[in-house]
Amino acid sequence: MTFGLVFEQLLNGVQFGVMLFLMAAGLTLVFGIMNLVNLAHGSLYMVGAYLAVAATAWTGNFALGAALGLAGALLVGMVVEVVALRTLYERDHLDQVLATFGLILFFNELVAIVWGRAALYTSLPAWLQGHVELFTGSRYPVYRGLVIVVGLLVAVALWYVVTRTRIGMLVRAGASNRTMVAALGVNIRLLYTVVFGFGAALAGLAGLMAGPIYAVQPGMGELILIQVFVVIVIGGIGSIRGALVGALVVGIVDTLGRAFLKPLLGSVISPPAAEAAGPALASMLIYLLMAVVLAVRPEGLFSSRGS
């Protein structure tokens, strides 16, 4: 186990973490502001991935395809909000969970009808295929590096928009008192639609960036969604700062666990036992982490709603 290998896996963890963050930020924003539990957030991730793949094949240009996929996710998100979710803000969480569960079934089947059930694999354009040498003996894929940079840029932009701009001010005001903001003459319904569409676009961005790394297939959204729940529970609901910290912790713990738990266990217990226990334990690691955090802080690390 060389330092280079550990460093590379650490970067992979950060890369997974920023994708979790893009998902978690939208989900926590929608929950903090509209008090809506949106299980279908993973579907928007999947829609972003599929639309980007289709648009890339259609235009023949990766960047253009990504932009179209992003716009498509934004649009789908806003339509879903207006058609299905708007009536659910006043309902309890149980109704929201069931209705958005219905949305998941619908979207998974819809993409299966359009694109089939088999996984799609996409190839990267030449300028994203190479590796960069970080230091002697350690090379890292350009594309994964790009994902990290984009994710961190979005995190900074999100912080700026929410805390330093007028629309961010409205968003925060809407989170603390919907009626008051509406009374001051702000079109709160429109604001909600825009925020939801924005969250959908973030999920779509995560999805389209995931496309070339993982397989694009029906149900891909739910796998990451449940990990995003772990992120939000650890970070604290409604807190974007918590989402960032939680996402990076979960991303790094999960990646390092999958890479190094088996060899580490192998040096303590017998190799065949480690062969069996390693993968099982690695896939359970983030849930155990969540249990520990909850036992110490039931409200998560940064439990400040709406900030």
Added chain:
Amino acid sequence: MGSRARVVFWSAAIVLLALLPPVVAALKEPFYLDLMRRVMIFAIAAISLNLILGYGGLVSFGHAAYLGIGGYAVGILAFYGVYSGWLQWPLAMGASALVALAIGAVSIRTSGIYFIMITLAFTQMLYFLGVSLEMFGGDDGMRIKTRSQFSGLVDLSDPVAFYYVVLVLMLASMYLVHRLVNSRFGMVLRAAKSNEARSRAIGFSPYLYRLAAFVIAGALCGLAGALLANHTAYITPDFMHWTRSGEIMFMVILGGIATGAGPLLGAAVLLVVESLLAGWTEHWQAILGPLLILSVIFFRRGLAGVLPGARDG
């Protein structure tokens, strides 16, 4: 709607269910016996969820976990050549209760959306554990060659006998939950749901009551898992898939939350609609999804709220 409608409803339901096997045999349609047995097994799972969700207000999105644990208990014992149902079924319930105790101890400390997410996450963890159990088939699961044996008392490989076993267990589960929610224990549980602060003020800490209900519900659902494993003669991690949890939850809501007959009605309607749609198109989930959304938005009382006499167990 008094008690007369209730007596009529329950007598009719029990007579209809008891008469199904001879009717099905006369019509030579064994498929419906199979379907109804499946409905009643899922009804047991929904009855157990209704105890914590309906009466306790604990929105658990991970109830399929116990279906899986109950199923794997039967499957793993059968794998090692232990076929006795006297051992398999209590073990299925005991293991489910133990896991429910661990999950409940952590998650009941939280509430609201945290609780939903945490129960879902823990179930996903168990799902991945099932996938990684290469010895017991991993992702593909494994076949259970021999159904549970009860020292010659009943033979589960006889579909009609198995049907009546499930029917009796379902009615017993309904009766158990009915007695529970109307006992002192159930009063505290329901009081904590409707007003936690007030129930604390009169001296009841809800935590232990909720945890106890959570464990009982887990054990009961573990029994449903043992039955389901016998029904399908197969066990896979898909028993614990999160969509399963969603389906059980939907059965409770569709049937009518916190009602006696709701879980059975919900399970019957959902599984019958599913099998009708699945017979019609491969893409039935694209139709089921919007139906689910519409029923949440427009059909809030549930089936038991519409049928006279079905509200109370």
